[in-house]
Amino acid sequence: MTIIKQDDLIQSVADALQFISYYHPKDFIDAMYQAWQKEESPAAKDAMAQILINSRMCAEGKRPICQDTGIVTVFINVGMNVQWQADMALEDMINEGVRRAYNHPDNVLRASILADPDGARKNTGDNTPAIIHTKIVPGDKVEVHVAAKGGGSEAKSKFAMLNPSDDVAAWVLEQVPKMGAGWCPPGMLGIGIGGTAEQAMKMAKESLLDPIDIHELQARGASNRSEELRLELFDKVNKLGIGAQGLGGLTTVLDIKVKDCPTHAANKPVAIIPNCAATRHAHFVLDGSGIAELTPPSLADWPKVDWELSEDVRRVNLDELTPEMVQSFKPGETVLLNGKLLTGRDAAHKRIVDMLNKGESLPVDLKNRMIYYVGPVDPVGDEVVGPAGPTTATRMDKFTEQVLAQTGLLGMVGKAERGPIAIDAIKKHKATYLMAVGGAAYLVAKAIRKSKVLAFEDLGMEAIYEFDVEDMPVTVAVDCNGESVHQTGPQIWSQKIAAMEL
Structure with missing residues (x-):
């Protein structure tokens, strides 16, 4: 019989969440570096360089990889011979660990969880509750997997109840282009097949906890249907040419994971859940000896990656922005x-x-300005602002026409592609959309020299801030004529990849 103390679980969960907020797993760093080395698309290579540089900076500074510090998911296996020295329920202990982690004074993590999701959507303030999956298993230990999943990648999850004779690979290849770049590729795709609807989704999520090992699988070959599917989809998804951040390139996925289980004869439930460039998960075991020890990676594990801008790169003074400038x-x-x-x-x-709509004056004049789609992490120490990477821009698409038409806004900065209604509005009003790299939040924050709240302070991280930025790097993703690099880039690179194989 093993006795596990209440605070050992609480503190271990808290420590693990802090750990994964600033340390990428080594297998992810290695896979991203290999992809960066072989990438031939300049835009994609630049994006991956920013992700790798950001990752090292976060490891050194112990600050979040991404401003979206995620919704916490915990898979916990409790041995049947474990006895708890606790007065809290298991889920309450885990949530207390989340609360401690997200309110840690040295590395405050952004609270993103909203209660009453279809009503008031009020922030819980401490990122609780976590999503918890519990198993009672043989043994005398407690095994815990902790993950933090960003909303941008979670929003791209897909599910279908296929017919038994339907082709899973064909369905996945149909869905991936529809996911766009809001999940911040390159990352991983977790696929769950079988069981029931909720079981397929759970398996897809759990598969993302496994290490990146597709190259080892390629070397030894598949031994079952799941491994055959992994190899097939890894090859075919990358041939789509979507590339890093959806800009077009050789690597869209670093690995494909597949879990399956028996299902009803009439069904074939299939789920896809992507994991973004901010891959965050850790594993620990409690054996009664105290709080779990997590071994920090060596900084030598991070490659030295150069990120250089040409001398003729365009610098834009936002304080003197004009329509003519944007149109160039x-x-x-x-x-x-x-x-x-x-x-x-x-x-x-x-x-x-x-x-x-009410004819009221706005608290901020948007004429000839640019707006950045971001919800930053709170600053610590002498920081001006915490990690401040972009959020998925398509969520603002439905507002774009009215805001451009009625305020004189000239441009927007965000993550990933824009949809047809936003592109039409940008073209109509001769505006622009600029893309910042998702997964490089700490790097972006270093370009912010001053920060202050101008309006809607009650919205917390969703308030309107004014940043003073210096050489903040962005890519022109949609120009004033409505040309989108998220459409042209993958088209060009899928054709190049096909030509490489001839």
Whole structure:
């Protein structure tokens, strides 16, 4: 009989969540570096360089890899010979660990969990509750997997109840292009097949905890249907040419994971859950000896990656922005932003539109300005702002036409592609959309020299801030004519990849 103390589980969960907020797993770093080395698309290679540099900076500074510090998912296996020295329920212990981690004064993590999801959507303030999956298993130990999953990648999850004769690979290849780049590729795809609807989703999520080992599988060959599917999809998904951040390139996925289980004869449930470039998970075992020890990786594990900008790169003064300047931007061009940059994401846009509909004056003049879709992490120490990478831009698409038409806004900065209604609005109003790299939040934050809240302070991280930025790197993703590099890039690179094989 093993006795596990209440605080040992609580503190171990808290320590693990802090650990994964700033340390990528080594297998991820190795796989991303290999992809960077072989990448031939300049835009994709640049994006991966930023992700790798950001990763090392976070490991050194012990600050979050991504501003979206995720919704916590815990898989816990409790041995039948374990006895608890505790007065809290198991889920309450885990949630207390989450609470400690996200309120840690030296590395405050962004609280992103909202209660009453279809009503008030009020932030719980401490990122609880976690999503918890519990098994009672033979043994005298407690085994825990802790993960933090960003909302952008979780939003791209897919599920279908296929017919028994349907081709799983064909369905996956149909879905991946529809996922766009909001899940911040390159990353992993977890696939669950069988069971029931909820079991397929659970298996897809759990598969993402496994280490990246596709190259070892390629070397030894498949020994079952799941491994055959992994190899087939790894090859075919990368041939789509979607590439890093959806800009077009050789690597879209670093690995494909597949879990399956028996299912009803009439069904074939299939789920896809992507894991983004902010891959965050850790494993520990409690054996009664105390708090779990997590061994930090060596900084030698991070490769030295050069990220260089050409001398003729365009620097833009946001304080002197004009329509004519915006209309000169070229698709795929790297731009360095300088000056005052506004922020605003979902809740702020909803409030802006509500005020416009009521004929009310906005608290901030948007004319000839740019707005950055971001919800930053709170600063610690002498930081101006915490990690401040972009959020998925498509969520603001439904607001774009009205905001551009009624405010004189000239441009937007965000993550991933824009949808047809936003592109049409950008073209109509001769505006632009610039893309910052998802998964490089700490690197982006270093370009922010000053920060202050201008409006909607009650929205917390969704308030309207004004950042003073210096050489903040972005890519022209949609120009004033409506040309989108997220459409042209993958098309070009899928054709190049096909030609390479001839």
